Amino acid sequence: MAFTAQDVKTLREMTSVGMMDCKKALTECDGDMDKAVEWLREKGLAKAAKKAGRIAAEGMSYALCENGVGAVVEVNCETDFCAKSDLFVAFVKDVAKVVVDNDPADVDALMNCKYPGSELTVSETMPEKVMSIGENLQIRRFVRFANNTSVGYVHAGGKIGVLVNLAVEGGFDATEIGKNVAMQIAALNPRFWDKAQVTDEVLAEEKKVALALMDSDPKMANKPAQVKEKIVMGKMNKFYEENCLLQMEFVRSDIFTGSVEKYIAEASKGAVKFVDAVRFQTGEGIEKKQEDFAAEVAAQMNMGK
Numbered sequence: 001m002a003f004t005a006q007d008v009k010t011l012r013e014m015t016s017v018g019m020m021d022c023k024k025a026l027t028e029c030d031g032d033m034d035k036a037v038e039w040l041r042e043k044g045l046a047k048a049a050k051k052a053g054r055i056a057a058e059g060m061s062y063a064l065c066e067n068g069v070g071a072v073v074e075v076n077c078e079t080d081f082c083a084k085s086d087l088f089v090a091f092v093k094d095v096a097k098v099v100v101d102n103d104p105a106d107v108d109a110l111m112n113c114k115y116p117g118s119e120l121t122v123s124e125t126m127p128e129k130v131m132s133i134g135e136n137l138q139i140r141r142f143v144r145f146a147n148n149t150s151v152g153y154v155h156a157g158g159k160i161g162v163l164v165n166l167a168v169e170g171g172f173d174a175t176e177i178g179k180n181v182a183m184q185i186a187a188l189n190p191r192f193w194d195k196a197q198v199t200d201e202v203l204a205e206e207k208k209v210a211l212a213l214m215d216s217d218p219k220m221a222n223k224p225a226q227v228k229e230k231i232v233m234g235k236m237n238k239f240y241e242e243n244c245l246l247q248m249e250f251v252r253s254d255i256f257t258g259s260v261e262k263y264i265a266e267a268s269k270g271a272v273k274f275v276d277a278v279r280f281q282t283g284e285g286i287e288k289k290q291e292d293f294a295a296e297v298a299a300q301m302n303m304g305k
Helices: 005-015 019-028 033-051 086-102 107-111 122-133 175-188 200-215 225-243 260-268 293-303
Strands: 058-066 069-077 138-145 149-155 160-168 272-281
Touching: 005 019, 005 033, 019 033, 033 122, 058 086, 058 149, 069 086, 069 149, 069 160, 069 272, 086 107, 086 122, 086 138, 107 122, 107 138, 138 160, 138 272, 149 175, 160 175, 175 260, 175 272, 200 225, 260 272
Parallel strands: 058 160
Antiparallel strands: 058 069, 069 138, 149 160, 160 272
16 A cells, blocks of 8 residues: 555654654555554554663653642653653643543552543553653652642752642632742752651750750850750751741742741731642652763773774
C-alpha cells in the first residue's frame, strides 16, 4: 500500500516521533497507519528499555489547582535541557491533570489511569513519550488535596513545586495569601509547619545542645541552673521562628511585618487558616551520576590507539 508525504506528517502529529522514523514505520507496514503506530510503539518500548537504566535526576515539579482539587507532582528526566523542553513540560502538566482528575492511590495506580486525550493508559503512553522526548522518564511522586482551598506555586521553571492547602470561610479569595505563603515555603524550606508539630525528642535534643554550649562558655558555665533554663527557653522560641513556617518572620516585609501566622490572620481578617502544604524540590534525594571528565577523555584517547 503506497503512502504520501501527508501520511508521514499525520503519523508524526499522532505520535510526536521524528519524520524519518515515521517514514520508516509506514514503509515497514505497507502504508497501514494503525500498524505503523503500533510499530513505532513497539520500537519505543525497545528504546525505553535501553534508557530505563539511566539516572533521571533532573526534571520538573509542578502544581495544578483545578475544579477545587490541588495536586503537586514531580516527574524526572535525565538532563536540565530536556526538563525545559516544551514536550517534557506538556507531559508533566498532563501527569498533574491525571492526578487531579483520577485521585490515584499511588504512582502504580496513576500509571493505570487514562492519559489525557487518549484511550491509552499513562503506562502505555510512557514508551511513546520516552521515544519522542529522547530520555528516560520517571513519574516519581505526587500529593493531592481534594478538600479546602489549594494554591500552587512553581519556582524557577519547576526546580521547586509547592502546594498550600487553606481553610477558607465566607467565599474569601485566598489566592494571593496562598501564593505568598507558598513562596515563603519555596524559599526557606521550613522543617515544620507549626511549633505544635515539633516532637519532644527534637526539643530535648535542641535543649541538650543549648545547655552543652553554655557549659563550654566560661561566661555562662557557672550560671545557676534556673538561669540557664530561662536562656534555653528563649533559644527554643528562636528555634520555632527559624524552623516552623507559621512562627517564621513573613519574608515579604514590603506588605507585612510579623509572623506568617499573623500575616494570614490579618490579611484575611480571620477568614483563612493554614491547613497543610507540600514542597517538592526536583531531584532531592536522588543520587546523581558523577561524571569524571578526565577519565572520559583518557578513555576516548585510548580507544584511538
